[in-house]
Structure formats: structure tokens, C-alpha cells
Amino acid sequence: MSYQINTITPEQESRFPEWVEKWVNIGLSTEPIDFNKAKEDVCSIYKAIGLKTPVVLYAQSPYEAVVIGNVARLYINGLIKTGCFPPQVASQVASQVWSQVWSQVASQVGSSNNFTNEFKNILKQNYSDFRYGSINSSWYSYISFLRDVLGWENNILKTHQYNESLAQNSLLTWYHDNVAVVCDRPLIIRRNVRSELHNESGPALEWRSGEPMYCINGITVNEKIVIAPHTQTIEEIEAELNNDVKSIRIERYGWMRYLKDIRAGLVDKRNNDIDNTKEALFITPNGLKRFIATCPTGKLVSLSIPNEIQTCEQAQFWLANDVDKKYNVIGRT
Amino acid sequence: MSVAFLEELETYVTSIRRSLPKIGPGNPFRFSEASSLNDRVWQGDLGITITNTIPADFVKVDKVTNKHLQLVPGNTIGSKHCLTTSVGVELWVPPVFNDESLIGPCIKCLQDTSIEHPTHGTVTIPAGFMIQCTYQRNLDQIQKVEIRARD
Numbered sequence: 001m002s003y004q005i006n007t008i009t010p011e012q013e014s015r016f017p018e019w020v021e022k023w024v025n026i027g028l029s030t031e032p033i034d035f036n037k038a039k040e041d042v043c044s045i046y047k048a049i050g051l052k053t054p055v056v057l058y059a060q061s062p063y064e065a066v067v068i069g070n071v072a073r074l075y076i077n078g079l080i081k082t083g084c085f086p087p088q089v090a091s092q093v094a095s096q097v098w099s100q101v102w103s104q105v106a107s108q109v110g111s112s113n114n115f116t117n118e119f120k121n122i123l124k125q126n127y128s129d130f131r132y133g134s135i136n137s138s139w140y141s142y143i144s145f146l147r148d149v150l151g152w153e154n155n156i157l158k159t160h161q162y163n164e165s166l167a168q169n170s171l172l173t174w175y176h177d178n179v180a181v182v183c184d185r186p187l188i189i190r191r192n193v194r195s196e197l198h199n200e201s202g203p204a205l206e207w208r209s210g211e212p213m214y215c216i217n218g219i220t221v222n223e224k225i226v227i228a229p230h231t232q233t234i235e236e237i238e239a240e241l242n243n244d245v246k247s248i249r250i251e252r253y254g255w256m257r258y259l260k261d262i263r264a265g266l267v268d269k270r271n272n273d274i275d276n277t278k279e280a281l282f283i284t285p286n287g288l289k290r291f292i293a294t295c296p297t298g299k300l301v302s303l304s305i306p307n308e309i310q311t312c313e314q315a316q317f318w319l320a321n322d323v324d325k326k327y328n329v330i331g332r333t
Numbered sequence: 334m335s336v337a338f339l340e341e342l343e344t345y346v347t348s349i350r351r352s353l354p355k356i357g358p359g360n361p362f363r364f365s366e367a368s369s370l371n372d373r374v375w376q377g378d379l380g381i382t383i384t385n386t387i388p389a390d391f392v393k394v395d396k397v398t399n400k401h402l403q404l405v406p407g408n409t410i411g412s413k414h415c416l417t418t419s420v421g422v423e424l425w426v427p428p429v430f431n432d433e434s435l436i437g438p439c440i441k442c443l444q445d446t447s448i449e450h451p452t453h454g455t456v457t458i459p460a461g462f463m464i465q466c467t468y469q470r471n472l473d474q475i476q477k478v479e480i481r482a483r484d
Contacts, residue, residue: 193406193407193408193432194432247473275375303471303472304472306472318470319469319470320467320470321435321469321470327371327372327373328369328371328372328373329374330372330374331362332374332375332376333360333361333362333374333375333453333454333456
């Protein structure tokens with residue numbers, strides 16, 4: 001039966017916060033998963049779609065899930081070849097594929113530098129065969145609200161309940177025809193006020209396997225940019241192709257140092273008698289304009305401004321969102 | 334002729350205003366009772382402007398509590414521009430108020446009201462004045478939002 005829900009009642013709407021709280025907590029949880037429960041859900045999903053019960057394995061990170069899943073799939077299908085990955089890994093896989101000690105195997109798989117090109121190609125082909133669990137909480141929140149509060153009925157919901165249950169016990173699951181790998185939640189998640197992954201002094205996210213992930217305001221960056229930004233070179237910064245990352249690189253390197261090191265051109269300078277500041281306008285070799293001003297608190301402030309700005313005065317009016325010069329600035333403290 | 338004279342007067346009062354004692358680094362500032370509409374002081378990147386208009390889409394806060402005292406969204410030290418009290422103020426907030434906003438609360442001061450900050454000087458608004466909070470533009474932020482919108 002198909003039907004439309006056109007309105008929701010105030011009582012139904014009043015339950016939004018309950019759903020938001022429940023699923024945000026699931027999505028941001030760093031508690032270890034109940035692997036046995038997750039395994040049951042995975043087997044129920046395979047059964048529901050008419051597949052044989054798979055080998056269900058455990059991983060501590062998405063990367064580990066792809067590697068473990070592929071090693072197990074090759075082994076089970078009799079496709080493991082000598083030299084595909086380090087011998088000690090292959091033998092461990094053979095002896096432990098049916099066990100749940102895959103984190104130990106994964107730790108010996110180690111860096112992707114150990115992989116042959118053949119195995120790397122296999123990983124490239126199916127690294128994205130994930131179905132999201134708690135990482136896609138918003139979806140499960142949406143569907144369960146329609147079902148539980150708005151009374152939506154549909155046969156597909158019977159199968160969906162296994163996915164919904166699995167979402168509460170896995171970050172995501174890597175699926176294949178006869179192997180599934182359930183990925184545990186991260187150990188640590190650090191975010192900024194906009195809820196973006198963010199940490200200026202260490203990993204923004206750490207997997208249980210110990211793999212770190214470095215992010216600044218939601219942008220993934222390398223370890224050096226976070227831990228030792230001052231050791232970056234101008235060559236590294238200029239070679240950065242991603243503009244978001246380049247902007248973070250310069251910010252972390254220090255704009256004043258960057259402007260000096262690249263010998264930025266001085267466009268304008270003045271003593272601002274009203275604000276009681278000294279100001280200068282610079283242009284980088286790439287054509288970016290940067291406005292530098294002393295701050296009454298004793299700091300130097302560096303601000304990005306549009307290229308059409310030609311003077312320090314214009315820069316101040318643009319920053320104040322007052323290009324019509326409507327306001328009388330009396331001072332700055 | 335009259336227009337030219339008015340402009341001359343405006344130039345003259347502007348020069349008077351500009352030759353008033355400058356605000357020292359981190360020193361407090363008190364708006365004069367003779368302050369005019371559109372007079373503005375910057376407390377760091379918070380613009381505090383004398384106004385007489387509440388934007389039409391702003392929503393009045395029925396009961397001003399401690400959570401309304403911080404006038405800049407965020408939890409960094411730089412965002413701690415705070416009213417010293419919720420007593421004697423009426424407050425209106427924009428429909429959307431987050432760290433990308435360029436306009437913040439509108440505050441009617443029924444008594445002398447101060448805005449403090451950990452590093453910048455305290456700004457005091459005399460009783461009877463209304464102020465509008467604004468924020469400096471940030472091109473990096475604008476471009477980030479534009480990129481997000483394009484995505």
C-alpha cells in the first residue's frame with residue numbers, strides 16, 4: 001500500500017529532539033562495538049537477501065577492514081598467491097581466518113608499502129564496498145522516525161531493521177559475497193564548534209588500531225601540518241594543489257613569516273589615527289591580497305581581502321562591511 | 334550653498350570627533366551621552382554601533398539569561414565578548430546566529446551596560462542607548478562558505 005504523509009502533528013514534531021539526541025549519540029560514540037551482536041545482524045542481512053552465511057570478521061579501522069576483507073576473500077576463494085603479501089601474513093591468514101583475531105593479523109599487515117602492486121590493484125577495485133553503519137546515523141534516524149512516529153509501514157522495513165541494528169553496533173561494514181568485515185568505532189573523535197573534525201595539536205580522530213587522522217576545521221591534512229607546521233618549507237606550501245589545504249598550511253606556517261619568505265609586495269601602508277593602529281596591504285606573487293594591522297592588544301592581525309582592494313582604508317571599510325562609509329568609527333580597543 | 338555649508342559642518346564635527354582622546358590598547362571606553370546614531374567602536378572584531386532600529390526579522394528574547402550574555406558565537410577566548418549582566422537589557426537576536434554571521438544581537442540598554450573581553454578593553458553603553466553588534470568580514474570564511482554552497 002502506498003500513501004503520502006502530508007502533515008505532522010505538534011506531538012509528533014515534539015519528538016524530534018529525542019531522535020536527534022539518540023542518533024547523534026550513536027554517530028559520535030567512541031565505545032567499542034558488541035561484535036557478537038554485529039555478527040548476528042550481518043548474518044541476518046545475508047539470509048534476508050538469500051545469500052549463504054558469510055565469514056564475519058572484525059576490524060579496527062576502515063583501512064584495516066578493506067585489507068582484512070580482501071585477504072580473507074582471496075584465501076577463501078583459493079586465490080592467495082605466494083608473494084601477494086608478506087609470507088608471515090599469508091600463513092597467519094591461513095591459520096586464523098576462521099578466528100576473530102584479525103586485529104593481530106592487521107597489525108602485521110602494516111603499511112601499504114608491504115603490498116605488491118597486484119594486491120594494491122585488488123584493494124583499489126573494491127575499497128569502497130562499504131555499507132555505512134553509525135557513520136550514517138542521520139539516515140537511520142530519518143527512517144526510524146518515519147516508521148516509529150509517523151507510522152510508515154512497508155515490507156522493506158523488515159530487512160531494514162537488521163541494518164538499523166547493525167548501525168548501532170558498527171561504524172561501517174565491508175561486504176563481499178562470502179566475507180563481511182565489521183569496523184569498530186573510532187577511539188577518539190575531536191571536533192570544533194561547527195562539529196567538524198578538528199585538532200590543532202594532534203589527531204582529530206584515532207582508530208582503535210592506532211591509525212591517526214589529522215584534520216583542521218574538517219579538512220584532512222598530513223601530520224606535519226598539525227604537529228610541526230613551522231618545519232614546512234615554502235616549496236611544500238607552494239606545491240600544494242588543494243587550495244583549502246594550502247590555506248591551512250600558510251595559516252599554520254604563519255602569515256607574517258610567509259609574506260616575508262615569499263617577498264610579498266607592499267601595496268599600501270598607513271597609520272590609522274582613528275583605530276590607533278599601523279596597517280599595511282601586501283600582495284603575494286600569486287595575486288592574493290593580505291591586510292596586516294596592529295591590534296591594540298599587541299598582536300599583529302593578518303586578514304585575507306578581495307583583490308580589488310587597493311588601499312588600507314578600503315580594506316578596513318570592506319572588513320567592516322561598510323563600503324558605503326555609513327558608520328563613524330570612533331576607535332578600537 | 335546650504336548643502337556646502339552642511340558638508341562643512343559635518344567635516345568640522347568629524348574632525349572634532351577624530352581628535353577626541355584615542356582609546357589606549359586594552360583601555361576601557363565609554364560611549365558619551367552625546368553619541369550619535371552610527372557611532373561605532375571596535376572591541377577586537379566585534380563592532381558595537383549606536384542604532385535606533387531593530388531589524389525587522391530579529392526575534393526578541395523573552396527572558397535574557399546567562400546564555401545570552403556572550404555576543405560572539407564560539408568557545409574560543411577571542412569570542413568571549415560578554416555583557417556583564419542580563420539585568421536591565423532588552424535583547425533581540427537575528428534568525429540565524431552562528432560563527433558565519435556578520436550581524437549579531439541588538440541590545441537596548443535600560444541602564445549603563447558594559448561589554449567585557451579577556452584581552453580587549455571594556456566598552457560601556459550609557460542607559461537609554463541601543464546598540465547593534467556586527468562582526469568583521471572574513472574572506473577566507475566567505476570563500477569556504479561559497480565552496481560549500483557550490484558543492
